[in-house]
Amino acid sequence: MADKRRFDLFAAFVTQHFPAAQRAFDIAGGMGKLNAALTTRGLDVLTFDKRWKHDDVQYAQRLFTLAEPCACDVVVGMHPDGATRIIVEYAHKHRVGFAIVPCCSDNGMPYKPWMRHLAELGTSLGLEVAEHALPMIGRARVLVGRPSLREPSPRDQ
Numbered sequence: 119m120a121d122k123r124r125f126d127l128f129a130a131f132v133t134q135h136f137p138a139a140q141r142a143f144d145i146a147g148g149m150g151k152l153n154a155a156l157t158t159r160g161l162d163v164l165t166f167d168k169r170w171k172h173d174d175v176q177y178a179q180r181l182f183t184l185a186e187p188c189a190c191d192v193v194v195g196m197h198p199d200g201a202t203r204i205i206v207e208y209a210h211k212h213r214v215g216f217a218i219v220p221c222c223s224d225n226g227m228p229y230k231p232w233m234r235h236l237a238e239l240g241t242s243l244g245l246e247v248a249e250h251a252l253p254m255i256g257r258a259r260v261l262v263g264r265p266s267l268r269e270p271s272p273r274d275q
């Protein structure tokens with residue numbers, strides 16, 4: 119059973135760790151509860167998910183892919199399931215930060231190896247990855263990634 123406080127806790131975490139971010143993409147956002155919690159904290163948020171029924175938030179009713187044009191400073195996902203790996207790859211592609219609270223893997227991998235795999239994926243892409251925890255029950259580990267200062271921007275190449 120997922121902790122109902124997860125959206126507020128994660129929104130507070132995101133604003134604390136990315137204080138300069140103004141625009142966020144909320145991936146696999148379900149009903150849009152994380153969007154609402156981030157919006158309350160001053161961010162301009164667009165949620166991506168396929169649900170036709172959702173809260174009254176800015177919502178792109180489609181699956182998120184790497185082809186999505188980037189209009190965010192940080193990309194976040196609470197229990198984003200099949201979109202988790204895409205978030206890490208998208209952050210690398212567009213040199214923005216990410217924060218994810220992984221849950222189920224996209225390939226049947228158990229939780230701990232899945233967490234290790236995601237951290238290694240980010241590191242292998244040149245991101246600086248750190249792990250944190252939210253004070254809640256259930257899947258509460260957070261992976262945060264930031265573009266490495268050493269890696270040249272695609273615009274510089």
Ligand SMILES: C[S@@+](CC[C@H](N)C(=O)[O-])C[C@H]1O[C@@H](n2cnc3c(N)ncnc32)[C@H](O)[C@@H]1O
Nearest residue numbers: 146147148166167181182196197198199200201
């Ligand atoms: C476990 S639910 C989590 C929903 C919400 N974040 C929450 O914590 O309640 C996983 C969600 O991922 C969505 N999802 C999976 N792959 C996605 C993708 N590529 N783009 C957008 N949403 C995706 C599903 O539609 C589903 O709503």
